[in-house]
Amino acid sequence: MKSAVTLHNVTVAYRQHPALHHISGCFEQGSLTAIIGPNGAGKSTLLKSLLGLVRIDSGHVDISVTRKRIAYLPQQAEIDRGFPISVMDCVLLGYWQSAGLFGGISKAMAEKAEAALHAVGLDGFAERSIGTLSAGQFQRVLFARILLQDAQLILLDEPFNAVDAKTTDDLLAVVQSWHVQKRTVIAVLHDNEQVQRYFPQAVLLARSLVAWSDTATVLTAENLRLAKNMPEAQDPNAPFCHTDHVDTDHTHSEVKG
Numbered sequence: 576m577k578s579a580v581t582l583h584n585v586t587v588a589y590r591q592h593p594a595l596h597h598i599s600g601c602f603e604q605g606s607l608t609a610i611i612g613p614n615g616a617g618k619s620t621l622l623k624s625l626l627g628l629v630r631i632d633s634g635h636v637d638i639s640v641t642r643k644r645i646a647y648l649p650q651q652a653e654i655d656r657g658f659p660i661s662v663m664d665c666v667l668l669g670y671w672q673s674a675g676l677f678g679g680i681s682k683a684m685a686e687k688a689e690a691a692l693h694a695v696g697l698d699g700f701a702e703r704s705i706g707t708l709s710a711g712q713f714q715r716v717l718f719a720r721i722l723l724q725d726a727q728l729i730l731l732d733e734p735f736n737a738v739d740a741k742t743t744d745d746l747l748a749v750v751q752s753w754h755v756q757k758r759t760v761i762a763v764l765h766d767n768e769q770v771q772r773y774f775p776q777a778v779l780l781a782r783s784l785v786a787w788s789d790t791a792t793v794l795t796a797e798n799l800r801l802a803k804n805m806p807e808a809q810d811p812n813a814p815f816c817h818t819d820h821v822d823t824d825h826t827h828s829e830v831k832g
């Protein structure tokens with residue numbers, strides 16, 4: 576199996592305090608992986624380090640797909656919904672990497688957007704303003720947008736947070752379809768039962784790596800206990816990292832293209 580993303584001894588710190596500590600491992604192409612761990616474990620930071628949204632303090636990341644082929648769903652709390660655009664326009668933004676912000680939308684593209692809205696159960700919502708949607712409906716819109724992106728690597732940060740059971744089931748079906756299409760999917764999740772059922776691979780973080788393997792191997796009582804007893808994530812007196820050798824030539828996320 577080929578690697579889609581490989582982390583080499585990655586450390587990321589906020590104000591000198593490591594949120595991710597010496598993480599190494601590989602997401603294989605076509606794998607479906609859950610990132611789990613307690614609050615403050617560094618899960619979102621891991622996704623952001625793959626996207627270059629946070630500075631990697633030491634180590635580096637190799638990503639085998641071009642930036643255009645990466646889709647990212649941030650946590651809903653990080654998205655500004657005050658922007659007055661319609662559901663359809665929001666979905667069509669899925670094309671901006673390929674068509675450019677001012678590129679024309681062809682009839683075929685518009686039809687694909689309609690089909691994406693249908694696939695996520697939002698027929699009849701195209702003209703609604705995104706600000707009027709419920710949290711679950713808005714999450715469906717964001718999934719429709721990813722459907723248009725034709726991404727090889729899909730990063731989802733707590734995609735089912737504040738989403739009801741029916742919507743979660745529908746969106747899980749979309750995730751499963753991406754897996755069948757051999758796209759690489761990495762999702763930050765909190766529901767271990769859901770992870771066990773739908774995600775073949777798992778990464779358990781507690782700032783440091785607790786386990787990274789097939790889900791049954793990761794989700795043991797002992798591993799969960801270890802993660803739960805992680806040191807306080809924001810101890811202001813914690814040292815940065817005495818063993819780090821910061822190699823300035825390799826402190827980056829290496830993305831093709």
Ligand SMILES: Nc1ncnc2c1ncn2[C@@H]1O[C@H](COP(=O)(O)OP(=O)(O)OP(=O)(O)O)[C@@H](O)[C@H]1O
Nearest residue numbers: 589590594613614615616617618619620621808809
């Ligand atoms: N911009 C920032 N500035 C300072 N500290 C930050 C910043 N972003 C995250 N942190 C800290 O880094 C640590 C890891 O945060 P991160 O959001 O990656 O955790 P998480 O595992 O995703 O948590 P949760 O499950 O609560 O979403 C936390 O202690 C957090 O307070």
